[in-house]
Amino acid sequence: MIAKEFRMIRQISGVSLIGLTLSLSTPAQAGTISGPADLGTAVSAQIACAGIFVTGRAEADVLRDDVHALAPFTKAVTLSVDRKDRIVTASAPGAATRTALYRSGAGCTLLTDTVRREVLESQTAKLKPMKMRPSTPWPMGDARATSPGPKIDAAALEKAVNDAFVEQNKDGYPDTRAIVVVQGGRIVAEQYAPGFDQNSRLLGWSASKSIAGTLVGLLVDDGVLKLDAPAPVPEWQAKGDPRRAITLRQLLTMSSGLRFVESYEPGNDSIRMLFSAPDMAALAASLPLDKAPGSAWSYSSGTTNILSAIVTRATGGSLDEVTRFARKRLFEPAGMTSIVVEPDEAGVPVGSSYAYATARDWARFGLLYLNNGVTGKKRVLSRSWVDFVRTPTKAAPRPVYGGQFWLNLGDDEGDKRRIFRDLPRDTFMAMGHNHQIVAVVPSRDAVIVRLGWTPEGQTFDFNKYLSRILAALAPPTTQP
Template identity: 45%
Template sequence: MPLPAQPADVPWPTEAWPQGDLPASLDRASFDRLLAQAFASEEVGATHAFALFQGGRLIFERYGEGFGPGATYPSWSKAKSITQALVGLLVGDGKLDIHAPAAAPEWSAEGDPRAPITLDQLLRMSSGLKFIEDYVPGHTSDVIEMLGASRGDVAGYAASQPLEHAPGSFWSYASGTTNIIARLAGQAAGDDLKSFMWERLFGPLGMKSPIPKFDAAGTFIGSSYCFATAHDFARFGLLYLRGGVWEGRQLLPPGWVDYARTPTFQQPGVAEGRYGAHWWLDIAGPGSFSANGYDGQYTVLVPDLDLILVRHGATPLDKKDALKAWVGEVVQCFR
């Protein structure tokens, strides 16, 4: 599906989001019902921020009690998509090759079966490394261990896991893979990824609120931790909805956004939904793609409607599917 260009009469939101209105064609009765579900009931958990942007304009926003447009919200795994953007910038600089072996020091021994794992396979969650992505307290969980007691070196923890499947043969969502990628990005950026983020990504987009977190080893915890306002998460989303272009300049390499939304092979039986390269696919219908985070954090891009949906809140695991369905229903109100 083609990506929409910024309308010629709409300023880029580098300084502030241009204001717009909900379209007259909106199914208002359904939209109001869904707002009530989000803010006046617990059907999809507690909603702290909800904002819609269409045609490059902010057309609607609402916040829960105690929250507002100036508040910073947790990314959780939405940070994975930010990590993918950082990799894209470094690929454009010629400092990373997604089809080359990822060259983790943990895999340097002669004959190590992990050595052939490529950056592309990591971005597609297809490295074959063992990693248990479980958020239920008391369950065996590599992600909880990595982000908790082992947070001193998140990439080292993840890269030390054994191989369970041949690289590229098995899809398994794993936050550890992102932190291996983030370490590679940091090395490629000259071991100052924080400055690189601001100079090459956040700054050009006018994102002033991001708070990325780093571990004790200096690695960006790209799996999970970059706080920002809803407006800034939408700016990042607009960069991708515009094909990596900002203010007429190609920031991300040509084709990088298409790479992000190209489906990854998944073996039969995968229940989580289709996946691209550190972006999820189809949550709001065919052609949509999204940055999804634990507890119900979403930045959803819908190219055919030129629409961005940002939602932050606290949604327990047992309501995760209800929230995903809610996102799809909200977007359907615009069709």
């Protein structure tokens, strides 16, 4: 049952590319996805650009361990890197050549040849990277970050973490790339694959959705947005448009009723949005209703990008302004100074998929929620918002999803209906493709981060590895 459930979660929690094969079709123009080969060059340009310019890895390592390992239809891709012009171009036989542009402070953006380069550069002209604070004590900085507690079984914890590397990383391939375990506010375990360290920014894929949702939460806390008011989406405001009834709550809980095909096959909404659309939120917002708002649950990356556009408009309408808002209100107060959420050509952060941060910063994000919205002595999020994201949406057939977070609650049929049977019921998670997870476990006062690049057709057993880690931690001091 758990394996079956996880296959379902894998398909809908990130970019699922299983089942596609390389096609030697006539090359298409940039922005057109006519088959798997075109998809291969598009996704390869995006992730390779970030791997090289955002994470700072060697081109050969990115090509071998990220691009060629991603899916069968990326194995024929070759890369061309222009470091002076900050672009990465991906090519393959029979495929459209695709290019991604790196901009300091914003990361990489896949180009569709519909927006001029000077316009893209103007979006980030004022953006500068955030300043790291390595000498500041954890969690705001990295000084004295690791300190195992006295009640932890140190040997068992070391083995549990190490197993997640040794058992996964065969023949030198860095499948598991980073694990950070926090308990009692301290880092109690931390490990990296060769070639990665505490300064490596790693992709969260759909774990990014939880960050996008949190930015909405800040505006809800401010009173700028209201959960149960109609969502402020310009495309839906015409008189008689049934989408005018969609609320912000319904967008956050994936129960808007909007049509969005999440399966990642050429021609589907997800592919058109991520790899063909210069304005991803506009494409998602243009889609019609499939169901009455609030009546059904359907996982949708398009929904999250609509939310990202709402945040962008509410904070001034530009990439510079939304980035400054995110930094001032979330990233800097939480100590997340490495994070970059890459934008589309319209200057809207791609909240569904493209957040890069160090493993420690992903852990800081989890710690913010573990501490009910407080970091240090500063309240960043309201307690009511934290409660909201952990509350299951009534539209879902099972209690697996809240407000842009996954939930591990069981139901009347028992604990086997949980996503991860051996993790506590109160666990809630940001999860993404290639088996990324930020697991927040209040009953154990713990956060567990696993970041990696598990290839298509393989798996990382969250239930096994995370339950082993939890078993080695200090026991709970209070009832959950």
